[in-house]
Amino acid sequence: MFHLAIKDMRFSKVKYGLIAFILFLIASLVLIVSGLASGLSAQNIAMLTESEATSFFVRSDSENQLDQSGFLIEDLIEEIPTEQGWQPLVTHPVRFIHDGYVNEKLGVTMVPVNADTLLYPGTIEGEDLINSSGLNIVVDQTMKSDGVELNDTLYDEETDLTFTVIGFTENQTYRHTPVVYVTEEAFYAEEISPNRVANGLVVFEDNTTLQDDISNFLDEGEWVDKAEVIDAVPGHSSEQMSLNMMIFFLIVISAFVLAAFFYIITIQKLKQFGILKAIGAKNTFLVGTTLMQVVILAVFSLSLSVLFTYSMTFILPEGMPFDFNLITIMIYSLLMFAVSLLGALLSSRRIVKVDPQQAMGGTE
Incomplete structure (x- = not known):
């Protein structure tokens, strides 16, 4: 044959x-x-798929879209400290001016994090945000194609702040923009966001008691699976x-x-x-x-x-x-x-x- x-x-x-x-x-x-x-x-959706978060707390009327969700969490942090196992997730859009490219703006999603938590993915090159102070940022490596290198500065006209790139991470993009990580201390100290606002809250393992406590404190929201948040990303x-x-x-x-x-x-x-x-x-x-x-x-x-x-x-x-x-x-x-x-x-x-x-x- x-x-x-x-x-x-x-x-x-x-x-x-x-x-x-x-x-x-x-x-x-x-x-x-x-x-x-x-x-x-x-x-x-890479930032979401690579995240170790298992469940997201979003507004009930947001249709599971992080960009349509928001909570004031000052009182929540005092009542239920993040050390109990949850973290606020902020997705803050920024348009940077790269030094040397004044006429070209780079759209990014800035995410403030506590570098000691699972919300922060770490670096593959350069320094880490842990023990970092000031306006230092870790950016997704896709920004290298825009000419961004270690120790470059990125300027935000809206806040009149200049950030220094100290490291690169990988597989961290959201809504077709690279994700930029900055410490929570710097983000709120410089009043990039004047209020303690989060688009959503995340937990990294199922904790019914903790999730119920948060639901009772913020009764305008609901817990949804990661897959539901990913499916709700506009255009995905x-x-x-x-x-x-x-x-x-x-x-x-x-x-x-x-x-x-x-x-x-x-x-x-x-x-x-x-x-x-x-x-x-x-x-x-x-x-x-x-x-x-x-x-x-x-x-x-x-x-x-x-x-x-x-x-x-x-x-x-x-x-x-x-x-x-x-x-x-x-x-x-x-x-x-x-x-x-x-x-x-x-x-x-x-x-x-x-x-x-x-x-x-x-x-x-």
Whole structure:
């Protein structure tokens, strides 16, 4: 079976080469779009997905959106200290002017944190916020693509404050902007936010007693799971739905294209199949040979498309949101492989129905 499949493919190199090339192009497009979808998703919600928080306390009328939620928490902190296991989450939008780039403003989300808590992700480069004083900040490494380096200064016109970059963190973006971490002491001492206001409250492990105490004190809010907050991020669901719909249609199109190609090839080889049947070849052998060809073509083309998609991570501009997620890539590759086999199976009916006598008569 394998040898017959290989011999047939060698005899018709151009025909099978075109099929492999088309499958490679379609698969590459599917994988690249999936990488862009993952990248856009990460850029929108990475701060939330990477957070160790398990539950969020948001306003009941906010539809689980942090930007629409807000609490005055001065009295809450006195009544229930954060040492009991909760932390306030503030997402404060800022537009920085980078030194040397006066005409270009960098949009970021500033998050004040206690650096000793799980709300702070730590650094991968430079100094840490722990034991830091003054207007020092740790920024997401995506700001490197904007020319930001260690010890650079970022100026905020609205507050007339200048911040110094002391470190970089990773996978900390929110609503397509990099997250900037500053100490709570500096954030409130400089009156960046005049009142002790939080968009939400977070806990890092389920604590029913603590959560009930907070709910009773701030009766205008409710506790929701992390997944509900992520789904409520503006644009996240619709953005992912649009890209996933595009991927779905690409896969459906590939199924029809491959089915059409193999149907045409099967029609062209009906006489050969009939002759093989006449000399004793069984339907299972002939169908198996066709499927073997599909397996060879699919494995070859999909392997190339995975390598090509991986190479795109080095070619695409640094600021482009592209995420080569191996698990997602493998899922879509297996799906494309299954679609290829399905396309070939649709043409196998003609092989089974071939009449050996007609095939022999057609060769006379």
